[in-house]
Amino acid sequence: xxxxxxxxxxxxxxxxxxxxxxxxxxxxxxxxxxxxxxxxxxxxxxxxxxxxxxxxxxxxxxxxxxxxxxxxxxxxxxxxxxxxxxxxxxxxxxxxxxxxxxxxxxxxxxxxxxxxxxxxxxxxxxxxxxxxxxxxxxxxxxxxxxxxxxxxxxxxxxxxxxxxxxxxxxxxxxxxxxxxxxxxxxxxxxxxxxxxxxxxxxxxxxxxxxxxxxxxxxxxxxxxxxxxxxxxxxxxxxxxxxxxxxxxxxxxxxxxxxxxxxxxxxxxxxxxxxxxxx
Amino acid sequence: xxxxxxxxxxxxxxxxxxxxxxxxxxxxxxxxxxxxxxxxxxxxxxxxxxxxxxxxxxxxxxxxxxxxxxxxxxxxxxxxxxxxxxxxxxxxxxxxxxxxxxxxxxxxxxxxxxxxxxxxxxxxxxxxxxxxxxxxxxxxxxxxxxxxxxxxxxxxxxxxxxxxxxxxxxxxxxxxxxxxxxxxxxxxxxxxxxxxxxxxxxxxxxxxxxxxxxxxxxxxxxxxxxxxxxxxxxxxxxxxxxxxxxxxxxxxxxxxxxxxxxxxxxxxxxxxxxxxxxxxxxxxxxxxxxxxxxxxxxxxxxxxxxxxxxxxxxxxxxxxxxxxxxxxxxxxxxxxxxxxxxxxxxxxxxxxxxxxxxxxxxxxxxxxxxxxxxxxxxxxxxxxxxxxxxx
Numbered sequence: 001x002x003x004x005x006x007x008x009x010x011x012x013x014x015x016x017x018x019x020x021x022x023x024x025x026x027x028x029x030x031x032x033x034x035x036x037x038x039x040x041x042x043x044x045x046x047x048x049x050x051x052x053x054x055x056x057x058x059x060x061x062x063x064x065x066x067x068x069x070x071x072x073x074x075x076x077x078x079x080x081x082x083x084x085x086x087x088x089x090x091x092x093x094x095x096x097x098x099x100x101x102x103x104x105x106x107x108x109x110x111x112x113x114x115x116x117x118x119x120x121x122x123x124x125x126x127x128x129x130x131x132x133x134x135x136x137x138x139x140x141x142x143x144x145x146x147x148x149x150x151x152x153x154x155x156x157x158x159x160x161x162x163x164x165x166x167x168x169x170x171x172x173x174x175x176x177x178x179x180x181x182x183x184x185x186x187x188x189x190x191x192x193x194x195x196x197x198x199x200x201x202x203x204x205x206x207x208x209x210x211x212x213x214x215x216x217x218x219x220x221x222x223x224x225x226x227x228x229x230x231x232x233x234x235x236x237x238x239x240x241x242x243x244x245x246x247x248x249x250x251x252x253x254x255x256x257x258x259x260x261x262x263x264x265x266x267x268x269x270x271x272x273x274x275x276x277x278x
Numbered sequence: 279x280x281x282x283x284x285x286x287x288x289x290x291x292x293x294x295x296x297x298x299x300x301x302x303x304x305x306x307x308x309x310x311x312x313x314x315x316x317x318x319x320x321x322x323x324x325x326x327x328x329x330x331x332x333x334x335x336x337x338x339x340x341x342x343x344x345x346x347x348x349x350x351x352x353x354x355x356x357x358x359x360x361x362x363x364x365x366x367x368x369x370x371x372x373x374x375x376x377x378x379x380x381x382x383x384x385x386x387x388x389x390x391x392x393x394x395x396x397x398x399x400x401x402x403x404x405x406x407x408x409x410x411x412x413x414x415x416x417x418x419x420x421x422x423x424x425x426x427x428x429x430x431x432x433x434x435x436x437x438x439x440x441x442x443x444x445x446x447x448x449x450x451x452x453x454x455x456x457x458x459x460x461x462x463x464x465x466x467x468x469x470x471x472x473x474x475x476x477x478x479x480x481x482x483x484x485x486x487x488x489x490x491x492x493x494x495x496x497x498x499x500x501x502x503x504x505x506x507x508x509x510x511x512x513x514x515x516x517x518x519x520x521x522x523x524x525x526x527x528x529x530x531x532x533x534x535x536x537x538x539x540x541x542x543x544x545x546x547x548x549x550x551x552x553x554x555x556x557x558x559x560x561x562x563x564x565x566x567x568x569x570x571x572x573x574x575x576x577x578x579x580x581x582x583x584x585x586x587x588x589x590x591x592x593x594x595x596x597x598x599x600x601x602x603x604x605x606x607x608x609x610x611x612x613x614x615x616x617x618x619x620x621x622x623x624x625x626x627x628x629x630x631x632x633x634x635x636x637x638x639x640x641x642x643x644x645x646x647x648x649x650x651x652x653x654x655x656x657x658x659x660x661x662x663x664x665x666x667x668x669x
Contacts, residue, residue: 058585
């Protein structure tokens with residue numbers, strides 16, 4: 001059985017804004033019966049603001065909950081703000097989704113984009129890419145975007161987020177190539193402007209300390225925790241969790257999901273953060 | 279979730295029969311001796327095994343020394359297929375079907391990895407009713423075929439294959455024949471003495487015995503190489519200290535199944551038919567999957583078009599009804615059931631398929647409760663579905 005948060009279950013059992021707006025200004029139609037999930041999102045737009053949103057979804061509990069959450073999130077927002085909503089935002093709104101179900105939140109974002117594009121009379125570039133996964137009709141552009149936006153690093157993650165590769169598996173090689181190219185490009189790009197590609201160890205240590213001091217420590221301190229830098233060896237950063245974080249069962253998650261992500265963002269994308277025993 | 283559970287997922291597992299639990303208790307308490315030990319204290323454990331072996335043999339129409347106790351159906355399947363591979367290392371062809379349980383399917387599809395040799399695999403097709411084409415089977419049998427492995431009854435649809443005839447055809451060509459009978463045993467009469475089956479797998483927990491015990495039937499005279507190598511247990515055919523309590527439980531369950539086969543199955547069949555006919559009549563655009571006349575008495579697989587299976591299951595879960603689905607979202611992969619796809623069930627229907635599998639413990643009252651609960655669930659999900667058009 002999938003482990004759904006209470007909020008996912010609640011939205012599944014009591015979905016909001018179900019239906020179709022008859023004279024919709026924007027319509028987003030994504031997914032298909034064959035794929036196992038599909039979402040039709042209709043928007044009413046007044047003065048650049050989403051006045052109303054309704055959905056119809058064929059799919060599992062998390063697809064229905066993601067759609068319901070999406071409508072709640074967009075109603076009242078300007079088009080500009082709405083278009084900034086990411087799939088992660090949808091998942092977070094629901095208190096998280098099982099990783100195998102992240103594609104449900106991606107479907108929500110895609111429907112929103114499609115509906116806004118439809119309103120503006122634009123054609124989405126994503127669909128114009130080359131289909132890589134034939135089972136689920138996923139294009140290379142969609143895959144590249146998911147890799148970049150959600151920092152995907154494995155084929156399994158690509159499947160979880162886009163479904164690509166989840167069927168016959170014939171596109172595995174292609175996916176691997178796209179992943180390699182995109183992830184490398186992303187690292188290079190991330191390191192390009194104010195993050196020199198090759199840093200000396202001293203520069204790296206300084207930058208890491210700065211990031212810890214300015215960004216990370218203040219957040220941990222809110223929960224009565226702290227962090228100490230123990231060592232930097234190449235790209236391996238060893239830290240120790242202190243205070244409340246030291247005894248927290250979630251400290252591993254904090255290190256990987258927060259500290260590592262943050263340091264990669266602020267210093268260099270190849271860093272690996274580990275907890276040291278000290 | 280409140281109140282009682284209505285358990286309609288007996289092809290997944292079954293409740294332990296009270297009589298079975300009762301029979302096991304002494305072996306979980308006082309009679310803990312190792313059946314292989316010499317003193318009389320252990321002899322009662324050995325006697326329990328012997329009795330259980332006789333009871334399982336009686337259920338299958340086999341002789342007690344043809345019964346090898348294992349840990350599960352999967353172990354039995356692996357043992358049979360890998361034994362044949364080792365018996366005939368020069369034969370590099372296996373015949374099975376497209377609708378096998380993963381225990382057989384995944385082993386056969388990856389057999390080259392285990393042996394280091396390239397194998398040819400024939401996966402027999404099924405038609406839209408889930409039935410095999412015996413002409414295709416006959417044509418596939420060859421001089422290099424090491425083993426045929428065909429399930430007796432399908433776990434998802436309940437469709438029963440003509441094992442007697444298929445085993446006969448294999449025997450005529452001197453080819454070993456294995457059947458995964460995990461779903462069939464206890465739900466239909468089986469008389470192995472009259473058949474040309476070399477190996478048969480069964481699993482305890484599908485017939486009201488506990489999990490963690492299975493059987494491989496090995497026909498007297500059929501070549502056999504053990505899978506688990508160790509002590510002399512099971513006459514050297516399966517190493518490892520016997521799971522005495524569970525084996526005794528399986529013996530009791532076999533005795534019950536043999537004694538009550540006819541009455542139990544006609545009662546279960548009547549409940550299943552009531553459920554099936556009721557659902558098909560009450561819910562528009564619902565389709566029965568699988569051949570109606572060649573089917574286990576307890577299984578019913580229905581597709582509810584334009585809705586998705588996991589959503590149906592979760593709504594049912596809210597009111598305590600347990601069943602399973604062939605939808606992609608419940609399979610842990612992204613594709614719907616390989617069984618339904620092999621049958622050519624369209625995607626509109628495969629994603630919304632629900633399997634109900636009953637047991638003798640279900641009641642008419644439970645069935646009527648499901649008949650009342652399911653139509654509004656399907657209707658509410660269809661109201662959400664962009665593909666559903668009110669007629």
